[in-house]
Amino acid sequence: MEFLTNTHLFGILLSVASFYGIAYFRDKLKVNWLNPLMASIGLIIGILLLLNIPFDHYMKGGSVIHAFLGPVTVVLALPLYRNWKLLVAHKYSILGGISSGVFAAIISVILLGRLFNLNEILERSILAHSVTTPIGIGISDSLGANEGITVLSIMITGIFGVIIAPTLYRLLRIVHPVAKGIGLGTTAHAIGTTKAIEMGEQEGAMSSLAIGVAALTTVLVVIILQFFQWY
């Protein structure tokens, strides 16, 4: 079977088929909670293990898809540009809120990592769990951590963030649309933004703005931490 699997086509075909197939299944059966990325990862790993196909064969095509993370990161500037006026209008509260969230993420992961006795690789792999995936992968690489674990931690964060947001906002009496949007976008990136859009127009705009700002802030903080060899 090597002549079929050890090709660029195989990994690309498997990825496209899984992603499309799962999205089709989700829409047809109206199972909205199904995340096509998470499900595709699970399905592909299952197929590779079941048919005993080496990971390297899959990655021949996989690396072609992976190469597009560059332009995917670049286009994150667009939502930031589209909501620039809102950012300028509320700059102090937005930047203050987002930076405190970024610090909370890094400090809580380090403390929880020590508390649960996670090894260093694992701790570094989940450090960027609130960052949008293409930039989270970049941070994970620069820390010498594991991309795969980072992607999964980002997905878990997004899904959990959407689940807890309504209850958490009620308990903490978060009523301002800007605060709701910034909270969702900073914590749960693009997945959280879908929930913010449901809550309202201003919430949605704020959330999509927070994705880029939070990611850039995290990159900056990680660079500073590494520069002074604090982490």
Place this chain on the structure above:
Amino acid sequence: MKVFKQLLILLGINFAGELISHYLQLPIPGSITGMILLLVLLLTGVIKEKQIAETADFFLKNMGFFFIPAGVGVMVSYQALEGRYVQTIVAILASTLIVMAVTSLVTQFLIKQREKRNGISD
């Protein structure tokens, strides 16, 4: 041809970002330098939104697809997770809760402070 023109602009900016990061020895990955570069070009009007909109929105809407290979990578590195599955997930969930609480509380607090000072609601 429109798609190719837009893709050319985006790949060109990505490439310029790589060059800038490399030659200025920035600790930031080239793709992120490219993102900042695109933001600056849009804000200064050098690039108009409509010159990249369709292709950029395609990437934004279907972003998840491009993360599949990185995610599948977990199958060769699950050793790091061995025996710590539950702890790792609990750490992620707890941290998510903390981040959302801190971010929304601080943002709302700062907005209210400002409204009080200015006597207006913004």
